[in-house]
Amino acid sequence: MRLFIAINFSKEVKDILLEAIDELRSQSISGNFTRPENLHLTLAFIGESENIPAIRNVIDRCAVPAFDMTVQGAGHFGDLYWVGIESNPILKSLVEKLRTDLRASGFDIEAKAFKPHITIARQLTANNPVSISVPETSMKVSRVSLMKSERINGKLTYTEVYGKKL
């Protein structure tokens, strides 16, 4: 199965992201907008694996105490549009620990630098440059989730297969 490790959001952050999606949608011609239940922040993308026990062990070993995280700003990588995360040393070190431990456990984790982002739309087209405003919003991160990604009836669906309370 296709797996990734992620943070899911509080209702308050989700509401801000949904407003950002509405704002983006109103300025675009077309786009593949993230469904509300799929909004997340990826910490590590694992890809195809059946070895959930090994990944659970990694997550357990890397857990840090609950911490605050702030959603801030927006941008795009080509036609992929995202909402950003304020610079956060605890988040950064959590991601580094997870990736290092996953590699040491035999998983092939890409070496690209971690750019924390919440994808809100893919393949977006617009006539004019789009601009969205995202009010800074904080939440307590108190859970790290191992998520399974699959297509169910054509819909991209993410399901938590393990959750670690911080």
Ligand code: 2AM
């Ligand atoms: P993205 O939003 O920038 O596409 C599930 O696919 C999650 O894993 C998404 O958040 C996706 O980031 C992230 N991801 C990171 N590397 C990926 C890869 N090589 N292929 C697919 N998804 C990847």
